[in-house]
Amino acid sequence: MMDFATRIHNHNYRLDPIIRSLLDTDFYKFLMHQFIWMLYPRVPVTFGLINRTKEVRLAAIIPEEALRAQLDHCRSLRFRENELIWLAGNRFYGRRDIFRPEYIDYLRSFRLPDYQLETIDGQYVLTFAGAWTEVTMWEIYALAIISELRTRAAMASLDKFELDILYAQTKTKIWGKIKRLHEWPQLRLAEFGTRRRHSFLWQEWVTDVMASELGPAFVGTSNAHLAFKHSYEAIGTNSHELPMVAACLADSDEALKSAQYDVLAKWQEVYDGELLIILPDTFGMTQFLRDAPDWTSRWTGMRLDSKEPVAAGEEVIAWYKARGQDPLRKRCMFSDGLEVDSMIELHKKFRGRIRESFGWGTMATNDFRGCHPRGLNTLDPISLVCKVTHANGRAAVKLSDNPAKTTGSPPEIARYTRIFGQDGFRHADVVV
Amino acid sequence: MMDFATRIHNHNYRLDPIIRSLLDTDFYKFLMHQFIWMLYPRVPVTFGLINRTKEVRLAAIIPEEALRAQLDHCRSLRFRENELIWLAGNRFYGRRDIFRPEYIDYLRSFRLPDYQLETIDGQYVLTFAGAWTEVTMWEIYALAIISELRTRAAMASLDKFELDILYAQTKTKIWGKIKRLHEWPQLRLAEFGTRRRHSFLWQEWVTDVMASELGPAFVGTSNAHLAFKHSYEAIGTNSHELPMVAACLADSDEALKSAQYDVLAKWQEVYDGELLIILPDTFGMTQFLRDAPDWTSRWTGMRLDSKEPVAAGEEVIAWYKARGQDPLRKRCMFSDGLEVDSMIELHKKFRGRIRESFGWGTMATNDFRGCHPRGLNTLDPISLVCKVTHANGRAAVKLSDNPAKTTGSPPEIARYTRIFGQDGFRHADVVV
Numbered sequence: 001m002m003d004f005a006t007r008i009h010n011h012n013y014r015l016d017p018i019i020r021s022l023l024d025t026d027f028y029k030f031l032m033h034q035f036i037w038m039l040y041p042r043v044p045v046t047f048g049l050i051n052r053t054k055e056v057r058l059a060a061i062i063p064e065e066a067l068r069a070q071l072d073h074c075r076s077l078r079f080r081e082n083e084l085i086w087l088a089g090n091r092f093y094g095r096r097d098i099f100r101p102e103y104i105d106y107l108r109s110f111r112l113p114d115y116q117l118e119t120i121d122g123q124y125v126l127t128f129a130g131a132w133t134e135v136t137m138w139e140i141y142a143l144a145i146i147s148e149l150r151t152r153a154a155m156a157s158l159d160k161f162e163l164d165i166l167y168a169q170t171k172t173k174i175w176g177k178i179k180r181l182h183e184w185p186q187l188r189l190a191e192f193g194t195r196r197r198h199s200f201l202w203q204e205w206v207t208d209v210m211a212s213e214l215g216p217a218f219v220g221t222s223n224a225h226l227a228f229k230h231s232y233e234a235i236g237t238n239s240h241e242l243p244m245v246a247a248c249l250a251d252s253d254e255a256l257k258s259a260q261y262d263v264l265a266k267w268q269e270v271y272d273g274e275l276l277i278i279l280p281d282t283f284g285m286t287q288f289l290r291d292a293p294d295w296t297s298r299w300t301g302m303r304l305d306s307k308e309p310v311a312a313g314e315e316v317i318a319w320y321k322a323r324g325q326d327p328l329r330k331r332c333m334f335s336d337g338l339e340v341d342s343m344i345e346l347h348k349k350f351r352g353r354i355r356e357s358f359g360w361g362t363m364a365t366n367d368f369r370g371c372h373p374r375g376l377n378t379l380d381p382i383s384l385v386c387k388v389t390h391a392n393g394r395a396a397v398k399l400s401d402n403p404a405k406t407t408g409s410p411p412e413i414a415r416y417t418r419i420f421g422q423d424g425f426r427h428a429d430v431v432v
Numbered sequence: 433m434m435d436f437a438t439r440i441h442n443h444n445y446r447l448d449p450i451i452r453s454l455l456d457t458d459f460y461k462f463l464m465h466q467f468i469w470m471l472y473p474r475v476p477v478t479f480g481l482i483n484r485t486k487e488v489r490l491a492a493i494i495p496e497e498a499l500r501a502q503l504d505h506c507r508s509l510r511f512r513e514n515e516l517i518w519l520a521g522n523r524f525y526g527r528r529d530i531f532r533p534e535y536i537d538y539l540r541s542f543r544l545p546d547y548q549l550e551t552i553d554g555q556y557v558l559t560f561a562g563a564w565t566e567v568t569m570w571e572i573y574a575l576a577i578i579s580e581l582r583t584r585a586a587m588a589s590l591d592k593f594e595l596d597i598l599y600a601q602t603k604t605k606i607w608g609k610i611k612r613l614h615e616w617p618q619l620r621l622a623e624f625g626t627r628r629r630h631s632f633l634w635q636e637w638v639t640d641v642m643a644s645e646l647g648p649a650f651v652g653t654s655n656a657h658l659a660f661k662h663s664y665e666a667i668g669t670n671s672h673e674l675p676m677v678a679a680c681l682a683d684s685d686e687a688l689k690s691a692q693y694d695v696l697a698k699w700q701e702v703y704d705g706e707l708l709i710i711l712p713d714t715f716g717m718t719q720f721l722r723d724a725p726d727w728t729s730r731w732t733g734m735r736l737d738s739k740e741p742v743a744a745g746e747e748v749i750a751w752y753k754a755r756g757q758d759p760l761r762k763r764c765m766f767s768d769g770l771e772v773d774s775m776i777e778l779h780k781k782f783r784g785r786i787r788e789s790f791g792w793g794t795m796a797t798n799d800f801r802g803c804h805p806r807g808l809n810t811l812d813p814i815s816l817v818c819k820v821t822h823a824n825g826r827a828a829v830k831l832s833d834n835p836a837k838t839t840g841s842p843p844e845i846a847r848y849t850r851i852f853g854q855d856g857f858r859h860a861d862v863v864v
């Protein structure tokens with residue numbers, strides 16, 4: 001039976017939106033958003049897109065008109081009532097009422113602020129400036145839009161069979177990975193790949209297969225829309241932007257040094273329980289742990305995102321022991337460019353020593369390497385981030401334990417380096 | 433847009449027919465059918481299904497009711513006028529008017545005769561008895577029905593994602609094979625996999641991908657329906673049933689020995705040009721060539737279907753030279769359980785020495801080995817044939833160069849072996 005409407009729509013439509021729901025973002029954005037909305041509503045910030053894979057000239061690949069159409073469409077979106085009811089009524093990490101009714105009311109009228117787009121040297125310079133409460137939400141939408149527009153551009157030249165083979169080969173590849181993970185039923189992992197996904201539909205397919213095949217080892221997804229739609233656990237707490245902006249609010253070197261702890265002290269006033277996850281590497285993990293107030297050791301655990309993971313895990317375990325804490329009661333989530341081999345290696349290394357778990361990102365939702373039917377690399381993932389670049393009139397800095405992930409202006413990076421030092425820093429290539 | 437009719441039909445239907453067109457058979461059946469209809473219309477024959485993979489107990493896998501429903505549906509089919517116009521009007525092997533108008537008229541009222549079905553020791557005993565002109569057409573339909581019913585039974589327990597992964601892995605596997613063939617653009621091959629295909633839709637997909645990717649190296653398909661539907665060349669000439677029945681018509685040992693040549697003499701009265709392909713192995717290739725009348729060396733070429741192919745090819749080249757024929761003007765088609773490696777090996781061995789080509793069958797249209805998402809072998813191909821078992825009141829015999837492919841009653845096999853000898857026979861395991 002010919003479904004005329006679908007056939008015509010598939011070949012003649014106004015726009016194929018990439019972001020179709022404001023829930024289609026990382027869950028941690030909502031926790032941070034409420035936190036910002038409560039405590040820092042009027043801090044002026046700028047976020048900017050950074051393509052660390054410079055040889056991929058995004059402006060030569062993605063038509064500017066298409067990018068603007070997707071960003072504009074995203075700005076037209078509003079939270080739907082069923083989505084707000086889910087945020088308000090769902091349990092997250094076993095707790096009800098994480099989101100205040102006033103915050104939900106605020107979301108009801110939320111819309112994304114405007115963006116600035118220009119092209120320099122073949123790269124899009126995409127920036128978002130305004131109040132932190134508004135600008136922060138652009139991060140994941142912008143990344144997912146750029147990522148999927150690049151996917152679409154690469155696929156536009158493939159014919160029917162090539163598309164079929166592309167997905168057959170990629171499904172075969174991810175299935176091989178999931179089958180390997182299946183051999184380690186105690187290896188707990190979440191899907192963390194929204195920001196650099198191949199496409200929404202592919203992320204959804206991968207996440208559904210993980211849920212179906214891995215059973216309880218699949219603990220959930222960072223994507224709030226997928227969690228809502230499929231009743232998965234929403235996973236995630238906070239990110240580097242909190243200490244980065246907090247540091248920009250500091251008026252002295254001493255205040256700058258303690259900002260990384262002060263923002264966490266405020267976080268624990270707002271949240272508790274499983275939401276108390278430290279991301280220690282914004283200005284270097286070693287200095288963070290060495291100088292951390294003792295109350296931080298009573299938090300739920302940590303997420304390790306840049307230091308070589310075996311060394312980072314050992315450092316965390318030693319630190320908990322030194323602070324009189326039992327590592328076996330602490331969560332240790334790895335989330336830096338993970339792949340099946342590294343997850344299994346870390347699982348074997350740390351199981352029974354700390355409550356290790358994994359946030360599997362780009363290599364889950366965008367590993368098309370070797371799958372292009374003509375052998376091209378146009379669908380390989382790239383290292384794309386959207387970071388706060390300025391806050392409170394100052395350039396924002398992230399040092400990271402891997403200098404390849406450092407962001408900020410050179411003079412500010414120099415100042416931060418003087419204050420925080422570089423203990424334990426080590427360069428490593430960044431793939432995604 | 434919900435297409436209600438399709439959704440409901442997909443989950444609530446009377447029958448999903450496997451054979452939907454009487455053209456959905458090997459093209460050689462039509463050439464043989466016309467030949468039989470002209471010269472042997474009333475020879476009584478019996479065809480029977482033979483499952484050489486005895487450990488697969490088909491009657492325990494395929495419900496008898498489903499098998500009867502498909503066979504009955506097949507009997508209800510008639511040639512459609514557009515199909516008859518194609519048979520009458522198309523060029524085959526560059527020639528028009530291969531099929532006589534009277535034969536086309538005969539096809540217009542053709543219907544398949546009845547079948548006999550019983551179950552013995554877990555295997556279906558499926559036989560077709562009657563006039564050769566009617567019974568012969570059952571061969572491919574019956575094989576394709578059994579093959580696809582087995583496929584359906586194996587897939588019925590797979591869930592949505594497992595089905596998705598099954599086809600993703602199999603597409604990846606066949607794509608790897610086609611990519612390897614792509615490296616040998618002079619390697620000419622046809623798709624020959626109707627009889628043991630996974631399913632009609634899979635055969636069609638594989639054939640379409642081969643046509644799309646291999647370009648002129650893909651010379652066509654044995655399947656008349658696919659040739660008609662997609663405007664591919666229809667490939668094939670004749671099979672073992674001609675000398676097998678001819679042998680049953682012989683009334684003396686001398687007549688039996690010469691029947692293999694006499695039937696070809698009649699064939700060349702009916703057909704000429706590229707249709708003069710010898711299948712020399714029915715009673716052993718070495719005796720066939722040794723004792724063959726000289727006019728057989730002037731035919732277009734040979735199809736090699738059971739002897740170890742390198743030895744067979746060398747034997748054919750030497751024979752043509754001994755008969756004063758230039759092998760480079762002779763076709764040599766290999767068709768016995770071919771796989772990519774063996775085709776490339778034979779291509780490298782024989783290119784520039786004879787006009788070698790390949791009929792790629794089951795390993796093109798039903799190689800699901802290693803692709804089952806739970807690692808089962810229920811979708812692996814089996815060795816299923818439908819052969820003439822009796823003709824003219826006698827047991828029919830095929831000796832073959834590989835005794836594993838011998839069919840017939842033991843006393844008759846003994847008689848044939850006495851008459852034809854066993855020169856060059858060598859046992860090899862039969863996979864498909």
